[in-house]
Amino acid sequence: MTEFETFMGSETEEPILPLPQLAEVKLQGMLDWLSTFGADAKGGVTRLLYDKAWCEAQHALAARMEQMGLLPEFDQSGNLYGTLRAADSAAGAEQLPIVTGSHIDSVVYGGRYDGAYGVVAGVLALEYLRRHFGTPKRTLQVVSLCEEEGSRFPFAYWGSRSITGITSLEDIRHLTDKDGIPFSQAIREAGFGSDSGYRPAAQKYGAFIELHIEQGQVLERLGHSIGIVSDIVGQKRLSISISGEANHAGTTPMSWRKDALAGAAEMITAVRTIAMAAGEPLVATVGRITAEPGLGNVVAAHAEFSLDIRHIRQESIDRCWHDMLQAFLEIASKLQLELNWEEHLSVAPIPMNEQITADLQNICKQEQLSYMHMPSGAGHDSQIFQPACPTAMIFVPSQGGISHSPLEFTAEEDLMRGFRVLVQLLYKYGYGS
Template structure:
């Protein structure tokens, strides 16, 4: 079992990130915290202790989202929510998600130390899940908070071992309905600060990214069915080679993505070949497809290209099946918050860029539910979802400073 450092005595974003990274740390310096895994559970419990040590009222909700609250002295039922997600991809980086949670905790705590209880409630959230790395479902945590999912949906979602989301959730101690709050609370705003996961801020030498829009995402599972046969005795003209079909498809759709629009991205990230034997023609191939753009029209046009390829498979006496299991629409974030962030960056003397996010974030779920702000800090070389993910501590602190200013404006003024 990995050794975990004690919570650092002095509040520091860089020290806190190193501390939290010990939960789920991999051999090569990455982090793996899949939803409801042991490392995920230990990380959430560690965050609970951090929140308690810094004077928060703490609670878990039904699906394992963790909340640390500084109650408002004048409008306690008006919630300014800030945070990000605790889960990671397999062997991911230590900043993705974790930075947003810890920056929120630090910003809220520093304000509380200096000004006392806020007028409106500040609540820091460590969201259960965003990545979709274990189950074929993303934003489980934020969708629960915003009322977009039901516990019943967890029964049909299976991981690669056939374990259901419902089983995993209950094994981790969650998944049971709880009593509703007697008095209705309202989330008045959601604030998220995140590493960019791209290279634009670093290349432009900007300190802060102010996000106006988050791209839509569609994810598919594609299956190509041919016929397994002997590699030496089956003539090329008589083969039903599923891998050859899949390879031609991959080349076709990636070239079409470039042709359609420079901002459209299409990624085949996972391929499984069956029977995956050197001297046997592949009879089946399953692969993933991830497509992103900020305009629904382009997503629709590209989806037609994907589905039309079934006719090519049919002409080759093979079959292609397509399951679109994720369809997230592009989200335009609060113009008011964009303007507020610009003003605060200028007041702080930070250079900034106004930009579109090519990665998905919990902010896009909240963006359709309440006024939402998404702030970026630079990622070194644009590397993310990797142990090589890195942001300098000074840049991390600038994100905390902007978030602190936003929280003060929204919860204290």
């Protein structure tokens, strides 16, 4: 057994923590407060890595942590920790901390919950545990990760990648945002970076637990309060391009055409057919298409479309892409078109830690919360942490599945159910025998 397994055990029979005064926790209020940093013209939140709203939000959060009895601490990337330290005498004092949290940044015109919920819930969970149960046996931390969305610079998961050491500032210092500002300048102006006096970002966690909105409709439609994430899906993203011949729409008989858009249309239909046949949880999406010259009276010489394939098993992604490619090649051959493809992204599926997942299931049962095991179809910091430390995710419903929008919404009772599960889990790992 690993150190982690030794510590966490799986004593599912131990009595569940009675939760005193959960009603005193003002989750929605703190989310509303956080959303004032970067409140935008569309009624949502635009808080991009190292911008003014981001800086104000991270520093305001540090102040709140301190008020709540947590030790606030930044690292050189601007990740913010709030620590509830174990008693020096405790057995867990020498062990790696149990960390919860999520990311503080948003997309442009994003919502109030994506990332922010996990940060706020983590802060309030540690404050709640400290107030009601005092010093833990094992150090607990909440982390407000600096960046996950890739909304400002063309690079995502900077927070978790810098903590796990996958990426260093050197690797990305030359990336520029849409205004041409280099990453190195942005981080320095925000008060972070290697000369900032803060400690390096690299850090080892005993475990990472991320509470997040689902960003889909599955929990809502199936009527469950809690989603225990089984896997974060792998993704393959490609551009498919098709070349034919531009021809006059009036003077070229149908049978002589090399119509790139007609080919693209058949291929997009094949994508859906193959994905439907593969069955859940496979999803494949064509969301972007262009045709050139793009005139109503000219047969298209070129067409290009995006392809996004996701599944919790790599072999399913690979098989699906293989089948689609065969279909594409047949269509291209039939219509005398040239086919090219380019892979932009290939991310392996990441299964969540089985032990924490089992603990989450026990908590849901004991708390009598309606739950389900489900994959995460979206990417999260947890997929970066899982290879480095035991990691798990808890989902709560997203109304209408809407996310990355000012309309993003989760009802307060749903937020509180996720919070209860998080508190129980952190109690078990921080205060358990």
